[in-house]
Amino acid sequence: MSLLEVKDLTVEFHTDEGIVRAVDKISFSLEEGEILGVVGESGSGKSVSSLAVMGLLPRPPAKVSGQINFQGKNLLEVSGREIRAIRGKEISMIFQDPFTSLNPYLRISTQMMEVLEVHSQMSKAEARRRCIEVLTQLGVPEPEIRFNSFPHQLSGGLKQRIMIAMSLLLQPKILIADEPTTALDVTIQAQILELLKDINKRCGTAIIMITHDLGVVAGLCDRVQVMYGGRLAEKGTYEDIFYRPHHPYTQGLLDSIPSLEIEPGARLRPIPGSPPDLSALGDFCAFAPRCPRAQDICRQKRPLQTQVEGIHGFECYFPVREMKERGHGTQGQKA
Ligand SMILES: Nc1ncnc2c1ncn2[C@@H]1O[C@H](COP(=O)(O)OP(=O)(O)O)[C@@H](O)[C@H]1O
Numbered sequence: 001m002s003l004l005e006v007k008d009l010t011v012e013f014h015t016d017e018g019i020v021r022a023v024d025k026i027s028f029s030l031e032e033g034e035i036l037g038v039v040g041e042s043g044s045g046k047s048v049s050s051l052a053v054m055g056l057l058p059r060p061p062a063k064v065s066g067q068i069n070f071q072g073k074n075l076l077e078v079s080g081r082e083i084r085a086i087r088g089k090e091i092s093m094i095f096q097d098p099f100t101s102l103n104p105y106l107r108i109s110t111q112m113m114e115v116l117e118v119h120s121q122m123s124k125a126e127a128r129r130r131c132i133e134v135l136t137q138l139g140v141p142e143p144e145i146r147f148n149s150f151p152h153q154l155s156g157g158l159k160q161r162i163m164i165a166m167s168l169l170l171q172p173k174i175l176i177a178d179e180p181t182t183a184l185d186v187t188i189q190a191q192i193l194e195l196l197k198d199i200n201k202r203c204g205t206a207i208i209m210i211t212h213d214l215g216v217v218a219g220l221c222d223r224v225q226v227m228y229g230g231r232l233a234e235k236g237t238y239e240d241i242f243y244r245p246h247h248p249y250t251q252g253l254l255d256s257i258p259s260l261e262i263e264p265g266a267r268l269r270p271i272p273g274s275p276p277d278l279s280a281l282g283d284f285c286a287f288a289p290r291c292p293r294a295q296d297i298c299r300q301k302r303p304l305q306t307q308v309e310g311i312h313g314f315e316c317y318f319p320v321r322e323m324k325e326r327g328h329g330t331q332g333q334k335a
């Protein structure tokens, strides 16, 4: 059984302008100790889908359906009390912006200790020891001094380390990192990514790494899923996505990575056009308006998921790679 199994997750917001379907029937699973990369342009539903997993979407206005199975329970059906017990302890999340996630008026010590006070029966001395231990593990220099600091006394990279430390205090099984390096400069970004890799190796924490930059997940993730317009355009192993992409959008993302040489000689070019309006998405391929391969059928009916082999699948009628007959591969649909 997978550690986390999401089935047909759909999130709609009912707004004055109409219904926004931010997440549209996505299914995926996360295995114990694995790193899953979730990639897509801004507005593709990455944050909303993880907030749904965390039980952090206010319902209403959000309407959430499908299943989020974790340890034998559908998190969409458990009580508020139960989800609060799971959140932070079993599944924790770090957010994009370490500058606003910490309370500027409280010392790091107060904010870290509170996590342990809420979720564990540790004594003050034990809790303090645990905080310093995690800060040390995360390479925070002079942890005792930082522990007693206020957020504004720390650099952005250090604040993000503190946020990661807070999320790891209770040794969660799953850590969801929502664009944790976006607000940081490039060298600090690389350090934070190394840190996450190290946590995964050392503690076996499964990580969901969310990013708009496919380059970030290169060399980090076991599996990758590509989101577009609230849907899963493609999912597969790291190799499937980087070396055998089928969806034209995945191909477009690969072509727009500056630092990656997948195919020597390939030219760097951004994907023309802009992300779809999620309030107006009909039952057709969300990427069709921007897709160089789109034909009439793409604008008429949403393609179903086609399975390539193993966990590799995509939603497209006219994939960039020919679908060859492979031993155990099956084609789930015909165009
Ligand atoms: N509270 C809300 N009300 C209406 N629409 C929302 C709300 N929250 C998010 N959305 C919409 O959901 C879509 C997906 O957002 P999000 O998951 O934050 O994208 P990403 O994290 O991939 O950049 C966006 O179009 C956003 O405008």
Ligand SMILES: [Mg+2]
Residues within 6 Å of the ligand: 046, 047, 048, 178
């Ligand atoms: Mg986001």
